[in-house]
Amino acid sequence: MIRSATAVWNGTGRDGRGTLSTQSGVLDNTAYSFHTRFEDGKGTNPEELVAAAHAGCFTMALAFALQSANLTPTELKTTCAVTLDKDGAGFKISKSALTLTATVPGVTQEKFGEIAAGAKAGCPISKLLTAEISLDWTLAG
Template sequence: MKKYGSAKWSGGLKDGKGQVSTESGALKDQPYGFNTRFEGAPGTNPEELIGAAHAGCFSMALSNILGEDGLTADEISTRATVTLEQKDGGFAITAVHLDLEASIPGADEARFKKAAETAKENCPVSKLLNARITMDAKLKG
């Protein structure tokens, strides 16, 4: 399986403008630029897109692992916070932190934590990222 995202950019770093799109059309010509990435202007940026991708991938992986353990979540809510830092004269994504809350009938804390750790280590986006990935996981209920 292959999926794609695309970007168009014109201009310099600080005065340029870009748009990102996805194959599915979920994003179509979504604006981004220096101002949306570093100055809080409306629009998206690569880090939040990576965060959304990681949160979605992790949540699906956790659902799969729970299913293999005979459990089905009522809800899995994941927020992936991506850290971009200046490093070695440039920028680097240095960490991702996952905040997870889940409602899983029949799950105890030990089963939940084990499933969450397995998903964190093994979801395809986690494997892709060369960053320190941490997590806080809370079982509701």
């Protein structure tokens, strides 16, 4: 399976503007710029997309892991916050923090923790990142 996205940029780094489009069409010439990345401009940025990808990947991996353990979640809600730090002349994503709230009937805290840790380690986006990855979770009901 291969998935693709395209970035187009016009102008300088600080004053230029770009668009991002994905193969699926979910992003279709979606704006991004210096302002959307380092300030609060309207549009997206690479770090926001990495956070969305990591939250989605981990949550789906967890759903499959729970299914393998014969458990059916009522809801899994994950927020991911990536940290962009200065790195020499450039920048790097140094952390990806996953915060999960889960409702999974019939599972113990201990078993859920084991399954969630496995999903965190096993999701393809976790394997891609060289950043520190943390997981804080709350199991409701």
